[in-house]
Amino acid sequence: MAEQKTELKGGNDGWAGERGDFAHLSEADVRGTSYVGVRPLEGRAAGGACSYPYQLAEKHPEAPLFEGPYRERLEKIKSRYPDAQGALLPTLNLAQEIHGWLSPADMDRVAEELGLSPVYVRGVATFYTMYNKAPVGTWLVQVCTNVCCNICGADEVMQAFLEHTGTEPGEISDDGLFTCIPAECLGACGFPTVVQVNERYFENVTPEDVPAILERLRREAPKQER
Amino acid sequence: MAYPYRHERETRVLTEAFGDPAARSIEGWKKYGGYEALRKALGMAPNDVIEVVKASGLRGRGGAGFPTGVKWSFMPKDDSRQPHYLLINADESEPGAFKDRELLRWTPHQVIEGALIGAHAIRAKHVYIYMRGEFFEPAQIVGRAIEEAYEAGFAGADIMGSGISIDVTLHLGAGAYICGEETGLMNSLEGRRGQPRVKPPFPAVMGAFSRPTTINNVETVATVPHILRRGAEWYRSMGTEKSPGTKLFNVSGHVVRRGNFELPLGFPLKDLIYDVCGGIRDGRELKAVIPGGSSVPILAASECDINLDYESVAAAGSMLGTASVIVMDDRTDIVKAVRRMVEFYSHESCGQCTPCREGTEWTAKIMRRIEAGEGTMEDLDTLLEIGRNMTGTTICVLSDSCAAPVASSIAKFRDEYMARIRREVPAGALTV
Numbered sequence: 001m002a003e004q005k006t007e008l009k010g011g012n013d014g015w016a017g018e019r020g021d022f023a024h025l026s027e028a029d030v031r032g033t034s035y036v037g038v039r040p041l042e043g044r045a046a047g048g049a050c051s052y053p054y055q056l057a058e059k060h061p062e063a064p065l066f067e068g069p070y071r072e073r074l075e076k077i078k079s080r081y082p083d084a085q086g087a088l089l090p091t092l093n094l095a096q097e098i099h100g101w102l103s104p105a106d107m108d109r110v111a112e113e114l115g116l117s118p119v120y121v122r123g124v125a126t127f128y129t130m131y132n133k134a135p136v137g138t139w140l141v142q143v144c145t146n147v148c149c150n151i152c153g154a155d156e157v158m159q160a161f162l163e164h165t166g167t168e169p170g171e172i173s174d175d176g177l178f179t180c181i182p183a184e185c186l187g188a189c190g191f192p193t194v195v196q197v198n199e200r201y202f203e204n205v206t207p208e209d210v211p212a213i214l215e216r217l218r219r220e221a222p223k224q225e226r
Numbered sequence: 227m228a229y230p231y232r233h234e235r236e237t238r239v240l241t242e243a244f245g246d247p248a249a250r251s252i253e254g255w256k257k258y259g260g261y262e263a264l265r266k267a268l269g270m271a272p273n274d275v276i277e278v279v280k281a282s283g284l285r286g287r288g289g290a291g292f293p294t295g296v297k298w299s300f301m302p303k304d305d306s307r308q309p310h311y312l313l314i315n316a317d318e319s320e321p322g323a324f325k326d327r328e329l330l331r332w333t334p335h336q337v338i339e340g341a342l343i344g345a346h347a348i349r350a351k352h353v354y355i356y357m358r359g360e361f362f363e364p365a366q367i368v369g370r371a372i373e374e375a376y377e378a379g380f381a382g383a384d385i386m387g388s389g390i391s392i393d394v395t396l397h398l399g400a401g402a403y404i405c406g407e408e409t410g411l412m413n414s415l416e417g418r419r420g421q422p423r424v425k426p427p428f429p430a431v432m433g434a435f436s437r438p439t440t441i442n443n444v445e446t447v448a449t450v451p452h453i454l455r456r457g458a459e460w461y462r463s464m465g466t467e468k469s470p471g472t473k474l475f476n477v478s479g480h481v482v483r484r485g486n487f488e489l490p491l492g493f494p495l496k497d498l499i500y501d502v503c504g505g506i507r508d509g510r511e512l513k514a515v516i517p518g519g520s521s522v523p524i525l526a527a528s529e530c531d532i533n534l535d536y537e538s539v540a541a542a543g544s545m546l547g548t549a550s551v552i553v554m555d556d557r558t559d560i561v562k563a564v565r566r567m568v569e570f571y572s573h574e575s576c577g578q579c580t581p582c583r584e585g586t587e588w589t590a591k592i593m594r595r596i597e598a599g600e601g602t603m604e605d606l607d608t609l610l611e612i613g614r615n616m617t618g619t620t621i622c623v624l625s626d627s628c629a630a631p632v633a634s635s636i637a638k639f640r641d642e643y644m645a646r647i648r649r650e651v652p653a654g655a656l657t658v
Contacts, residue, residue, distance in 0.1 A: 020230035020483065022245045029247040032331060036366040045376045047394045051369020053362040054398075080395040081417075082309075082435050088417030089400055093359070116417075127419040127576075130359045130401030142360075146321045147520055148478040150566045151558050184403065184570055185321040185520075186360055189478035189550065190230075190485045199362035 017204030041069035046076040053199035054093040058222045059100030084114040101132035137172045137179040142196040145182045148189035157193040160207035228486040233502045241488040244332045252374040255335040263451035267343040268388040275347040281458035283470040288443030289547045291536045300430035305349040311439045312350040316357040317406040321520035322550030325474040326444035330364035334371035340447030345392045352393045359400045403574035407622045408441040421576045422622035465491035469535035479553035492535040510555040518547025520567045521627030523634035560639040565593040571628035582625035585616040599649045
């Protein structure tokens with residue numbers, strides 16, 4: 001398709017292309033990383049206990065769930081709901097944060113933890129797309145292909161991610177680093193094409209930007225795969 | 227000073243601090259007058275807070291435009307028998323909508339302050355901010371802000387020494403558009419599938435955890451502190467009589483400057499596109515506009531001489547919705563764009579109601595067939611017939627939202643469908 005270049009487009013420098021009148025802000029300024037700071041595993045005040053990303057680059061698929069600091073955070077989470085069932089989504093989130101995906105055994109473990117039946121937990125977990133029912137790569141790359149990104153070339157961006165990682169949608173690349181899938185609207189429609197990589201958004205991504213983004217992600221991947 | 231572009235015709239109220247990283251912290255937010263309104267509200271009786279918001283004419287920003295003060299007044303006046311809840315709908319997922327994300331990531335305390343005022347007004351002791359799971363970055367910012375609010379004594383027990391206690395909890399979803407529907411949201415919060423509930427009972431009678439509940443959009447509650455601080459009269463001095471105040475217009479698609487712009491309601495759509503957003507990219511022509519997110523009927527270029535307030539957009543046969551303006555230039559392939567929207571609704575249908583579960587799926591199949599050049603003339607009638615059966619027949623309006631762009635695009639861009647059916651590539655359309 002024809003490129004949608006205009007003189008205002010600055011080119012994507014690895015995370016966002018069109019920052020318009022705010023181009024003086026750093027990536028950290030826009031992402032708010034210094035304000036957020038380091039989030040301790042046990043959580044701070046309980047009201048924010050659910051604010052942790054549950055799609056992390058570093059995964060511990062064999063680790064026991066809900067022990068040590070994770071136990072502490074889980075208790076904080078549970079204290080925020082009038083019944084155990086209310087804590088189901090955040091508990092599933094926490095399990096995925098630790099293991100990187102939710103195996104049937106993980107869902108059963110969550111059911112046991114909250115006193116719910118295993119079949120109920122499976123029924124809920126399979127309703128939601130963000131629970132990975134199979135392992136994913138270090139980086140889960142989700143390309144928005146919904147209408148606002150689509151009319152600006154999202155299908156080509158999706159194709160570029162598949163080509164440059166040598167994968168089909170949902171597969172893990174041979175080096176274990178990437179799983180690419182198309183996504184529904186990510187709620188950042190003014191910045192097409194929007195790509196979510198684990199917890200971060202990459203904005204105004206064009207097919208030409210894809211190699212540089214993948215290179216950055218290779219650089220940032222945790223050194224020791226567990 | 228919205229993000230990522232500024233424009234001189236903006237009226238900065240909610241967006242004043244956008245682009246100022248310091249405004250995220252509680253200290254930074256106080257420099258913008260933060261938490262003065264909460265202090266004032268806690269000194270007022272709950273009913274008086276409701277009266278101020280009623281007088282301001284503020285209408286809910288989640289899409290329906292229902293008057294916020296009136297919604298709050300539906301809550302029982304007695305909270306001694308059962309707890310009340312306030313839920314903040316931060317599940318922004320309507321294709322085209324990206325305003326709440328900016329409010330959450332630039333001004334988390336604006337949202338929290340508004341939520342606390344709302345909770346006081348409806349006598350809720352607990353606020354849940356239900357944020358879509360994909361918003362990890364805004365979630366970490368809001369989570370940190372909630373922790374700061376507790377540390378400062380602005381949330382939790384005995385807020386500012388008022389004797390009033392309100393807890394705030396951030397809750398993350400896990401990827402389901404339907405959880406943005408208020409009763410689906412409540413089910414999801416309760417640890418269920420996010421399937422909408424039959425109304426009645428309405429949330430104010432039996433909502434989250436079977437208790438009286440109000441659900442407000444992020445932008446709605448973010449507006450409330452400004453109304454408390456500056457008064458209902460001031461708020462009414464902006465916008466139109468029936469649609470007062472400012473609104474975040476989130477513009478996507480083929481304009482030169484995409485982004486959020488805060489403008490008074492009633493702002494002309496053409497001025498938004500050609501002045502504020504700098505016109506169509508690459509000197510192209512306008513073909514169509516979806517003025518309120520993907521769920522509302524599409525407007526052809528010839529129908530765009532309208533003002534952007536709830537009444538005017540409705541009079542033009544569409545809806546203001548979330549004021550998420552999707553602009554399409556003359557190269558846009560309408561059939562492909564509509565097919566993609568329909569596939570979205572098909573993917574997101576929760577499956578409870580037959581007209582939606584089956585209707586969205588069959589609509590998507592037929593749209594794919596037409597796009598591939600394998601459609602027939604009868605397909606257009608079938609699409610419209612399915613759409614009629616999907617409208618007003620289900621628990622929630624997801625089904626209606628799927629039917630609306632199909633019907634409006636067939637009515638207004640019939641020649642593009644015909645070209646596909648006749649296996650001609652429509653003139654000016656993208657070839658894929």
